[in-house]
Amino acid sequence: MFTHVFKYRLKCLLRDKVVLFWTILFPIVLSTLFFTAFSNLNNAVSFTSAKVAVVDNEAYRNNKPFQEALVSVSEKRDEQEPLLSVELVSSDEAETLLEQGKVHGIILLDPDIKLVVKQSGMHQSIIKSFLDQYRQISASYGTVILRNIDIPANGDTLTRFPADDYLTELPLGKNKTDNTVTYYYALLAMASLYGAFWGLRVIGEVQADQSANGARINLAPVHKMKTLLAGILAAWIIQFVELSLLLLYMILVLKVPFGNQAGYILLTCLVGALAGLTLGTLVSGLVKRNLGLKIGVLIGLSMLMSGLAGLYFAPFKYIVIKAVPMLAYINPANLITDALYALYYYDTYHRFALNIALLLAFSAVFLLLTYLTVRRDRYASIPSIQEDN
Amino acid sequence: MPVFRAYRRIIKKNLSQLLIYLAVFIGLAASLLSSGAATPADTVFSDAKVKLAFVDEADSSILTEGLKAYLERYANMVDVKHDRTSLQDALFFEDVDYILRIPSGFTEDFMAGRPIELEKTSRPASFSSVYLDMNINKFLNTARFYLANIPGISQQELVAQVIDDLSVETAVEIRSKVEDINVGDNITSFFNYMSYVLLSLLILGIGTFMMVFNQKDLRSRTLCSSVPLRQQNMQILWGNLIYAVVCWMVMMILGFVMYGRTMLAKPVMLMALNAFVFTLVALSISFMVGSTLNSRNALSAVTNVVSLGMCFTCGVFVPQFMLGEKVLAFAQIFPVYWYVRFNNEIINLGSIALETFKPFLGYMGMQLGIGVAILAVALVIIKQKRQTWEA
Numbered sequence: 001m002f003t004h005v006f007k008y009r010l011k012c013l014l015r016d017k018v019v020l021f022w023t024i025l026f027p028i029v030l031s032t033l034f035f036t037a038f039s040n041l042n043n044a045v046s047f048t049s050a051k052v053a054v055v056d057n058e059a060y061r062n063n064k065p066f067q068e069a070l071v072s073v074s075e076k077r078d079e080q081e082p083l084l085s086v087e088l089v090s091s092d093e094a095e096t097l098l099e100q101g102k103v104h105g106i107i108l109l110d111p112d113i114k115l116v117v118k119q120s121g122m123h124q125s126i127i128k129s130f131l132d133q134y135r136q137i138s139a140s141y142g143t144v145i146l147r148n149i150d151i152p153a154n155g156d157t158l159t160r161f162p163a164d165d166y167l168t169e170l171p172l173g174k175n176k177t178d179n180t181v182t183y184y185y186a187l188l189a190m191a192s193l194y195g196a197f198w199g200l201r202v203i204g205e206v207q208a209d210q211s212a213n214g215a216r217i218n219l220a221p222v223h224k225m226k227t228l229l230a231g232i233l234a235a236w237i238i239q240f241v242e243l244s245l246l247l248l249y250m251i252l253v254l255k256v257p258f259g260n261q262a263g264y265i266l267l268t269c270l271v272g273a274l275a276g277l278t279l280g281t282l283v284s285g286l287v288k289r290n291l292g293l294k295i296g297v298l299i300g301l302s303m304l305m306s307g308l309a310g311l312y313f314a315p316f317k318y319i320v321i322k323a324v325p326m327l328a329y330i331n332p333a334n335l336i337t338d339a340l341y342a343l344y345y346y347d348t349y350h351r352f353a354l355n356i357a358l359l360l361a362f363s364a365v366f367l368l369l370t371y372l373t374v375r376r377d378r379y380a381s382i383p384s385i386q387e388d389n
Numbered sequence: 390m391p392v393f394r395a396y397r398r399i400i401k402k403n404l405s406q407l408l409i410y411l412a413v414f415i416g417l418a419a420s421l422l423s424s425g426a427a428t429p430a431d432t433v434f435s436d437a438k439v440k441l442a443f444v445d446e447a448d449s450s451i452l453t454e455g456l457k458a459y460l461e462r463y464a465n466m467v468d469v470k471h472d473r474t475s476l477q478d479a480l481f482f483e484d485v486d487y488i489l490r491i492p493s494g495f496t497e498d499f500m501a502g503r504p505i506e507l508e509k510t511s512r513p514a515s516f517s518s519v520y521l522d523m524n525i526n527k528f529l530n531t532a533r534f535y536l537a538n539i540p541g542i543s544q545q546e547l548v549a550q551v552i553d554d555l556s557v558e559t560a561v562e563i564r565s566k567v568e569d570i571n572v573g574d575n576i577t578s579f580f581n582y583m584s585y586v587l588l589s590l591l592i593l594g595i596g597t598f599m600m601v602f603n604q605k606d607l608r609s610r611t612l613c614s615s616v617p618l619r620q621q622n623m624q625i626l627w628g629n630l631i632y633a634v635v636c637w638m639v640m641m642i643l644g645f646v647m648y649g650r651t652m653l654a655k656p657v658m659l660m661a662l663n664a665f666v667f668t669l670v671a672l673s674i675s676f677m678v679g680s681t682l683n684s685r686n687a688l689s690a691v692t693n694v695v696s697l698g699m700c701f702t703c704g705v706f707v708p709q710f711m712l713g714e715k716v717l718a719f720a721q722i723f724p725v726y727w728y729v730r731f732n733n734e735i736i737n738l739g740s741i742a743l744e745t746f747k748p749f750l751g752y753m754g755m756q757l758g759i760g761v762a763i764l765a766v767a768l769v770i771i772k773q774k775r776q777t778w779e780a
Contacts, residue, residue, distance in 0.1 A: 018686045029694055033701035040713045047519045080514060083523075098564065116562045117434065122516045125437035129463075129520065131559040133527050139554045140531055144538045159537035162530045167522055170508040172473070172488070177481045177512055296405075303413070318482035345481060346474075 005227055009234040012205070019197045024242040027191040028249055031184060035254045038180040049074075049085040050123040051103040053094040059109035066109070069134050083130060107131065137161050173345040175259060181344060182314035182337065184256045189336035190306035191246055192272035196298045198235035199280020203370070204291070206231065208379050215382060228374065232277065232367075239273040259344040264352065268343075271359045272336040278366035279332065285373035305333035335359050392602075392611075392621050396628035399598050407594055411586065415643065434561035439464045439517040442485045444471050450496040455548035456528055459555060460489075463524045480510060486517035489525070499529075500544060502536060531555060576648055580660045580732045581705045583640050584725050587668055588696040590636045591675040595629055596688045599679025605778060629672060637668040656735045659749070663731045666753045670724045670760035677767035680774070699725040709733060727755040 014020070054060060054070065073083040087103065094106045098116065104123040106116040113131055117124045144158060204210045206228050208218040217227055247269060250256040258265055280298060287294045308331055310317035317337060321328045328334045339355035346352070400407075441464035445453055457466075464487070469479045479485045490508040498505050507525070511518035531551045535542055542550075602608065602625070611621060641661060644652050651657060678695070682688050699705075703725035704712055712720075720726040731752040 018690075021686075021690055026690070026693065030697065033698060036716045037701045037707040037712060039716070040711050041707065047514050047516050080519075083519070112560070114560050114562060116564060118564050120435045120437065120563075122437045122520065124434070125463075126516075126520055126523070128434070128436065128559055128561060129523055129527075132555075132557065133523075135559060136527070136531065136554050136557045139557050140534055143550065143554065144535065147539055159534070162533045162537075163526075164530060164533070165522070165526055166505060166507050166529050167509045167525060168506050169513065170490070170510050172477045172480060172510045179481070179483060182482075296409075300409075315482045315484075318478060318484060321478070341481075345477065351474075 001222065002226060002230055005222065006230040006234055009202075009227075009231045010238070013198060013201065013231075013234055013238055016201060019201065022197060023191065023194045023239065024245060027187060027194070027246050031187055031246070031250055031254060031256075034180075034183050034187065035256075038183065041180055047081055048123075049081045049083065050105070050126045051085050051087070052105050052107055052127055053087050053089050053097045053103045054107045055091050055094050055109070056088045057091065057109065059111040063109060063111075066113070066134065069130075073130055083126060174347045175257060175344055177345075178257065179314050181257060182310045182317060182341065184250055184254075185337040185340040186306050186309045186311035186314070186317070186333065188243065188246065188250075188269075188340065189272065189309050189333040190302060190311055191243060192239075192269070192276040192336055193279065193302040193305060193333055195235070195239040195243075195273050195276030196280030196283065196302065197295075198239055199232075199277045199282075200284040200294055200298065202228070202231035202235050202277075203281050203284035203374065207374065207377065209288075209377075209382050210291075218379075225371075225375075232281065235277050236274055239277055240270050243269040243273055257344065258340065261343055264343055264349075265340065267356065268336060268339045271356055271363070272332075274363045275332045275336070275359045275366070278363045278370065281370040282366045282373070285370045302333070305331050309333040309337040329358060330362075332359060332362055335362075390624055391616065392624035393628050395602075396598055396625070396632075399601055400594055400632060403594065403597050407590055411590065411639070434563055436463055437520065439521050440467050440484065440486045441465065441521065442467050442469045442476065442479065442488045444476075444488060444490045447491055447493040447495050451544045451548055452496045452499065452532070453491055455552060456525070459528055459552055460521075460524070463521060476510070480512075486515070487511045487521050489521075496544075499532070500536070502533075505529075528555065576644075576651060576657060577660075577732050577736050579644065579647065580664060581729050583664055584667055584671075584703075584728050585696055585700045585705055587636060587640065587664070588671050588674070588699065588725075589692055591633060591668070591671045592678050592692045592695060593688070594632055594636075595672065595675035596679040596682065596692065597685075598628070598632075599676065600683060600685070600688065603680060603683070603774075609778075629676065633668050633672045637665055640664065659735050660732050663728060663735075663749075663753060666756050667724065667728045670728075670756045670763075673760040673764040673767065674724075677763050677770070680767050680771050699723045702726075704729045704733075722759075724756040724759045727752040727759075 060066070070084070070086055074086045076082050087097070089097065091108075094103070094108075094116075097103045098106055098118060101118075104117065104121070105127045107127070108114045108116060113135065115124075115128055115131055117127075140161065141158075148158075205213045206217055206224060208215040218224070220227075244266065247258075247265065251258055279301070283297055283301070284294055287297060308316065308320050308327065311333075317328075317334060320331075320334070328338070335355045335358050339352050339359070342349075342351040342355065441460065443457055443460070443466055445457075447453070449457075460466075467479070467485045469475050469485060476485075476488055480488060488510040490510075492506070492508065495505060495507070509518075509522070511521075528551060531554055532547055535547055535550055602611070612618065641652070641664075644661075648657075652661070674695070678688070678691055682691060701707070702712075702716055703709075703720045703723050704717075705725060709717060709729060717726075731749055735749060
């Protein structure tokens with residue numbers, strides 16, 4: 001009997017084109033849009049050489065050390081862009097280049113070194129740091145020579161000014177930081193929460209006062225909990241398959257990095273699907289009758305939750321965790337996003353396990369509350385049944 | 390004006406749904422773009438600053454304190470808990486750009502001239518990484534230079550000397566015109582975001598109305614009423630126009646609430662004009678959507694896909710300069726692209742003369758052209774629909 005009911009629940013749900021659109025097609029469209037918009041985003045913070053125009057005048061031509069210094073920073077160093085990209089031009093040309101925004105600054109020897117820019121900024125600061133350094137080194141030589149009056153003035157016996165690199169890069173996470181992945185994770189969380197619409201249908205169809213189907217099903221000599229469980233199971237399977245398809249699309253077509261633990265990621269989808277679904281059954285059980293209101297509450301909740309998990313602005317997830325940690329732990333969308341993030345970035349599984357455990361706990365609570373709200377409903381008369389239009 | 394009255398009633402009935410979009414926009418605008426007052430253009434040069442977490446694992450010494458004080462010129466110190474997870478999170482979500490870790494025993498090793506290594510974590514090959522590397526190395530190299538050449542120099546003297554040398558600065562001249570008022574990127578973003586809300590509000594509102602009026606039976610009934618068809622169409626047109634203008638006005642009022650007098654700056658007023666042009670284009674898009682669809686569920690799906698789709702590819706949510714070339718080339722078929730381009734460029738326009746304003750007229754022209762084309766398609770669809778009914 002259970003398999004029979006289950007089979008027909010599955011068939012009914014799969015014919016609901018509207019819910020199918022919102023739970024699978026819409027997330028796929030949205031992820032594609034994210035992809036088009038974010039494809040270039042990570043390059044935007046990458047270092048590019050600061051472009052400078054050096055005025056080719058008498059003072060510059062006579063200043064050999066400065067020329068050498070310029071050459072040394074405009075050469076490509078192991079795979080990295082050179083610090084500066086230098087153009088040697090006349091004074092007028094330099095002004096035009098700056099005016100047109102083709103260079104970030106002009107270096108002018110007059111005879112002191114001077115920097116001309118249009119505004120403050122990263123590139124401009126890099127040029128200035130280079131020029132500062134050039135002048136500072138001369139100052140340091142000056143001081144040392146003054147302090148050692150007994151050595152020859154040309155400084156030959158001095159230890160040369162070192163040009164060492166003292167810094168070693170130490171990666172913190174398992175994979176490189178990539179803020180854009182948060183958007184895709186939050187999107188997957190949103191899609192999971194949209195599973196609530198399945199939950200809404202499942203409840204609507206076993207409650208006699210919510211749909212004509214519900215009224216008919218209540219007449220059948222099958223235990224209500226059996227029908228309900230069959231419905232929930234069918235919805236869970238559909239939602240899990242949908243999330244997996246979305247995930248496949250993101251990984252294979254959009255090449256979103258999810259890390260390499262397919263099993264754990266699928267587990268997140270499975271649990272996330274359950275959490276979304278049970279949220280839907282709960283809301284549907286609590287909000288009686290009015291279908292429009294149910295949908296409104298669910299849309300509002302899922303927008304709010306995924307927003308707090310970083311769907312609209314990724315750093316928002318971080319801000320919430322820092323400011324109101326409690327809010328982050330009771331938000332299912334954030335738990336899903338955070339589980340995926342922990343898999344991608346952390347080298348331990350503590351945080352992942354905590355997220356999954358909390359999601360399971362929430363699902364259990366939602367399910368229990370649903371049971372308490374829909375059990376033992378008896379209907380003396382059903383004046384009117386609202387059909388969904 | 391029976392048609393017009395019906396129009397008002399339909400909009401009123403759907404007000405709650407429309408208000409959701411408005412509320413989302415206000416929420417977004419208020420949280421992301423809050424500080425938007427005009428600031429004068431740069432007149433003094435200031436060094437760029439990087440968000441730095443300075444983790445001193447040794448007990449602080451005069452040397453490390455000196456380094457820290459010196460770095461404050463190039464960095465804003467961010468206070469993050471020093472445990473691994475907090476640091477990881479802070480870096481991932483861009484709360485810090487650079488984490489510098491001073492290992493224990495650093496000062497002793499450095500003063501003794503032994504090789505040392507500092508650990509840093511940053512986004513590899515980013516600006517902040519290159520910039521701070523350069524300045525940290527500068528400090529340490531200068532200190533090394535003194536240690537090697539003045540034997541027996543004390544830590545205190547060393548730091549004082551290094552800081553003294555490093556305070557030598559290059560003269561910077563800023564070329565900016567006095568009349569350049571920096572209206573701020575925020576107000577541009579505000580106007581750019583507006584295209585999303587206007588599209589959603591118009592497609593949803595006008596779409597709902599058109600759908601009700603185009604129901605076959607209802608349409609047949611109104612067609613055989615005593616109000617001539619021409620007048621009916623005129624009333625529908627007026628209803629749509631007034632609804633669109635009201636939406637535009639709501640946005641402008643919101644602008645005044647958020648930005649005050651800045652809304653009256655010349656480039657901003659031009660943006661408002663641009664927004665008005667865009668409203669008309671959105672109107673024709675909505676008209677087309679409303680006359681092709683006949684289910685409410687399909688309408689909310691189309692509203693979301695059309696508005697989000699255009700806004701993502703045209704640089705509303707992510708600025709145009711960050712989008713790929715191919716995306717931008719494709720986006721030119723959408724009016725939103727020209728609308729956003731107008732807003733982004735008008736802010737940099739120094740003086741507004743006929744010559745410099747020409748490209749902007751072009752951007753508005755593109756929008757209107759696309760709008761007219763869509764309207765033409767919509768009219769053909771409506772006519773075909775009626776003919777199939779009549780047949």
